[in-house]
Amino acid sequence: MAAVERPELTVRPEWGQTGDVYFPVAALVEGEWWVLRINNFPNHPLWTLFVGGRRRFDLNDAPATWANPAGRDHKKMPADLAAEALRPVRDLVAYGSEYGLPCEDPRCCG
Numbered sequence: 001m002a003a004v005e006r007p008e009l010t011v012r013p014e015w016g017q018t019g020d021v022y023f024p025v026a027a028l029v030e031g032e033w034w035v036l037r038i039n040n041f042p043n044h045p046l047w048t049l050f051v052g053g054r055r056r057f058d059l060n061d062a063p064a065t066w067a068n069p070a071g072r073d074h075k076k077m078p079a080d081l082a083a084e085a086l087r088p089v090r091d092l093v094a095y096g097s098e099y100g101l102p103c104e105d106p107r108c109c110g
Contacts, residue, residue: 006056006057008034008049008051008056008057009063009065010063010065011029011065012065012066012067013027013029013034013066014027015027015036015066015067015069015074016074016075016076016077016081016082017072017074017075017076017077018035018077018082018085018086019076019077019079019082020082020086021038022037022038022093023035023036023037023038023085023086023089024036024038024069024070025069025074026077026082026085026086028081028085029051032051032052033050033051033052033053033084033085033088034049034050034051035049035050035085035086035089036048036049036050036069037050037089037092037093038070039058039095040095040103040108040109041060043095043103043105043107043108043109044058044095044103044108044109045058045059045060046059046060046061047059047060047062047069048095048098050088050089050092050098052088053087053088053089054098055092055098055099094109095108095109
């Protein structure tokens with residue numbers, strides 16, 4: 001997909017560590033929470049981006065503008081902000097759960 005279809009790829013979010021194993025980083029961008037879910041790679045794409053609690057797209061490689069979301073150099077978010085960021089996605093841990101079809105394959109998500 002072109003950057004026009006995924007404008008998030010051109011933004012430089014300031015990720016913060018949430019302390020959550022499934023949703024390790026979040027960023028407040030223009031008043032909306034961006035949250036990355038780490039998936040069971042390689043059975044699924046490495047990351048799923050949620051913006052404002054809604055799935056935007058999956059990706060395997062983060063764009064250079066995002067720094068390294070998996071890096072440990074991001075500041076730890078205060079617990080209250082992390083909770084606020086994760087509230088809309090808290091129940092979307094399994095890949096596909098955002099569509100009501102969570103992966104139940106025992107090799108990756110079961």
